[in-house]
Amino acid sequence: MQAVAYDSLLHERRRELHLRILEAIGESRDFDVLARHAVLGEAWDQALTYLRDAGKTALANFAEADAVSYFERALDVLNHLPSKKETLEAAIDLRFDLRNALVPLGKHQRAFSRSLREAERLADYLRDDARLAQILASVSNCYGNIGRADLALGAAERSLTLGGQIGETPHAGRG
Numbered sequence: 001m002q003a004v005a006y007d008s009l010l011h012e013r014r015r016e017l018h019l020r021i022l023e024a025i026g027e028s029r030d031f032d033v034l035a036r037h038a039v040l041g042e043a044w045d046q047a048l049t050y051l052r053d054a055g056k057t058a059l060a061n062f063a064e065a066d067a068v069s070y071f072e073r074a075l076d077v078l079n080h081l082p083s084k085k086e087t088l089e090a091a092i093d094l095r096f097d098l099r100n101a102l103v104p105l106g107k108h109q110r111a112f113s114r115s116l117r118e119a120e121r122l123a124d125y126l127r128d129d130a131r132l133a134q135i136l137a138s139v140s141n142c143y144g145n146i147g148r149a150d151l152a153l154g155a156a157e158r159s160l161t162l163g164g165q166i167g168e169t170p171h172a173g174r175g
Helices: 002-008 011-024 031-040 044-060 064-080 085-105 108-126 129-145 149-166
Strands: none
Touching: 011 031, 031 044, 031 064, 044 064, 044 085, 064 085, 085 108, 085 129, 108 129, 129 149
């Protein structure tokens, strides 16, 4: 009976209710619940933050499959945000998060194609050499994990060259 009543509410009214719930539970650390209400309330900035926090929490608890789901949903939320520098940087950083969740699952090819290639494209577009160097280091790692030492070496050399140009050390990256 509740579902019928809920479904009969107009979209805008449902959105308002989710925003009110989000405001009421805003101090919660249950990022999954916060993310759900932020998405349904179309509070996209908050949805992005809560989905990323939920993914990081899942990753910290060795729930990589859950983390992948949160990070992919966060990437979908980016489509609702303006295409500005901060949003594109968040897109790159989310793809690092996604990669960090995929690699322990042995999903190296997916990490490479779903996250790193797009992150590389965005870093090139932003001319963000620090992020690009880190991406290339991760690309090298992925190539090494799938047995392509020749490609791994090329990506690693590009990463080191970029890192040297911007003054980054091998341990100063984003992870």
